[in-house]
Amino acid sequence: MDLIEKIESKKANIGIIGLGYVGLPLAMEFCKAGFTVVGFDIDDKKVELLRQGKSYIKHIDDSRIADNGSRFSPTSDFSKLSAMDCIIICVPTPLNRNREPDMTYVFNTTKIIAKYLQKGQLIVLESTTYPGTTDEDMKKILEEKGSKAGEDFCLAFSPEREDPNRKDFSTSTIPKVVSGYTKKCLAATKALYDSIVIKTIPVSSIKVAEATKLLENIYRSVNIALVNELKMLFDRMGIDVWEVIEAAKTKPFGFQAFYPGPGLGGHCIPIDPFYLTWKAREYEFTTRFIELAGEINTQMPYYVVQKTADALNERGRTIKGAKILILGIAYKKNVDDMRESPSLKLLELYKEKGAVVDYNDPYIPEIPKLRHYNLDMKSIPLSNDTVTSYDAVVLSTDHSDYDYQWLYAHARLIIDTRNAMGVSLNDRKVVKA
Known part of the structure; x- marks a missing residue:
């Protein structure tokens, strides 16, 4: 069974790295759609609260965590990444004191993924960043051991569009821009998000998707x-x-x-x-x-x-x-x-x-x-x-x-x-x- 078939049959294992204001609601949507989701976070306190069925974000009720408990497994054990079919990165991209990008979270996360990277996996970055992050910087890290993007694994960018506590739109009802390193990568990414959002908007390249998110906020x-x-x-x-x-x-x-x-x-x-x-x-x-x-x-x-x-x-x-x-x-x-x-x-x-x-x-x-x-x-x-x-x-x-x-x-x-x-x-x- 190829990756798209796994996704469409809800048999793909979804791993989401970063369980904050973007990652946690995304995890809940995949669980709601029938997927098994593993949530990864370095904060053991957050992981323990989620295991107890408790939310630490005001607009996400405890009931949403508890209702998805059978499908959702929060962990700080990143070795479990090797068992994921799709890995979505939702980590911070802050600025340093000189107002320059601090890519520590994204690149350290990418290095961890590279350690456990398996053939056929889909890696998606959702964190807002500059054009070239995904198909240049991240790709270089992921390919260090010889794997090739577009051949051995799929690489993609799909910018988050969360607006905490908004009443008229939610994760599933906000159209989602999707992109991929190759046509095969784009097809897998589109299939993944088609399973949880009302509409996906494919674009011609990863850099276009990265620039789209920047334009929205600029x-x-x-x-x-x-x-x-x-x-x-x-x-x-x-x-x-x-x-x-x-x-x-x-x-x-x-x-x-x-x-x-x-x-x-x-x-x-x-x-x-x-x-x-x-x-x-x-x-x-x-x-x-x-x-x-x-x-x-x-x-x-x-x-x-x-x-x-x-x-x-x-x-x-x-x-x-x-x-x-x-x-x-x-x-x-x-x-x-x-x-x-x-x-x-x-x-x-x-x-x-x-x-x-x-x-x-x-x-x-x-x-x-x-x-x-x-x-x-x-x-x-x-x-x-x-x-x-x-x-x-x-x-x-x-x-x-x-x-x-x-x-x-x-x-x-x-x-x-x-x-x-x-x-x-x-x-x-x-x-x-």
């Missing part, structure tokens, strides 16, 4: 930078940018609404554009548009802090020594994901200014040691007395759990970065930032 980054810049300009002009956007989006064509905020968050938009910027240097090309958008977006936390300082100053208070409460540490509303969250930068900047800072987030009870931050903080409970005691409350993430009318009634000053309060620019208690 498009968002650039447009968010545009409204962030307009927010700062319109603020000086006494114009409410949120009202402008609401009016503009009534046009039924030629306009898509993007919204400003305290900065970019999540694993995609703040990071992915710089993968192309870095790769472009190899071709002696400067991606000025992308870099300008990145410059504007990374400056937004500084803008929020300056607006806070100005607002406190108008009330006879300095930011040094002021008590500040940040609402929301997650990068977007109603999720427990704080990867690249601008709230983390806000915490750091306020502390550098000498403020006394606390935070509240209903989904993130404490901030562990992170890649670029070591804040060691716990979420404080909200009450009438606690909110009133702060000189300023900074609304960074507009979780639905927050009672904004209650907040308005008890806070002395609100720095609203999301227009969650819905008040006019003339409101004395709320500063839009």
